[in-house]
Amino acid sequence: MFFSLSKLLDVLLSPYTWGLAFLLLAVPWRRPRHRASWRRRRIAGIVGIAILLFFSLEPVANEMLYRLEHATTSTYRPDTVYDAVVLLGGVSDERVVAETGQPAYNDNVERLVATHRLLADGHARFAIVSGAAESPDLAEHGEARVLGRQIALWGVDPARVILEEEARNTRENAVFSQRIAKERGFEKVLIVTSAFHMRRSIECFEAVGMKVDTLAVDFRAHGGAKPGSTSWLPRAGYLTDSTRTLREVAGLYIYRWQGYARPPR
Secondary structure, X not given: OHHHHHHHXXXXXXXXXXXXXXXXXXXXXXXXXXXXXXXXXXXXXXHHHHHHHXXXXXXXXXXXXXXXXXXXXXXOOOOOOEEEEEEEOOOEOHHHHHHHOOOOEOOOOHHXXXXXXXXXXXXXXXXXXXXXXXXXXXXXXXXXXXXXXHHXXXXXXXXXXXXXXXXXXXXXXXHHHHHHHHHHOOOOEEEEEEHHHHHHHHHHHHHOOOOOEEEEEOOOOOOOOOOOOOOOXXXXXXXXXXXXXXXXXXXXXXXXXXXXXXXXX
């Protein structure tokens, strides 16, 4: 139920959806009888366009994402050899992998690269690769298996890669990773995920009582010192960034409401 609800919220928590809804309200589906109806439709159209334009601007999208990415600070200790590094999923597309027979990574791939680097450089003994296939029919091409195979292809002993193939969301990443850590006796654990996703990840592991260090990667937003001019032209990519940020923040508070996330004490 929670998994299905999260997919529905992905649609509802989107400036694109909001803007489109207002624009639909502005469409004269039938001839209005009163001038007030025309005014309401005109206002709805203006609001819809304003929403789409506002969230498509670089200064808006960048500021929102920057604040989210820097809501936490990485606690990774380079002088420590961790018992395990937990790689949180959300990196590959199982449908494309199944159709093409090739890896299909999205723009969260730095999570995978960083995990491999930690293993290869000896900063972690094992990796817990967490992520289930969305469809049981595609289990062979699920997140954990694809990423685990990639790490092995890059030269890491497969015996050092532990596949966790049940988790479908961040809460389950924490629940099932904690189970593995207890079974294996892992005490020093590091989690790796994208910077925008780190705050929710920390709170999910806190909620299951698992103390971890963190390494945020895949930063996308810039501070005020970025060279070059800021663009004030609306772009679909900036709308995507705004949407991603809003969904992540909403997801955090929904997780807290459900008891799946807890701010560190």
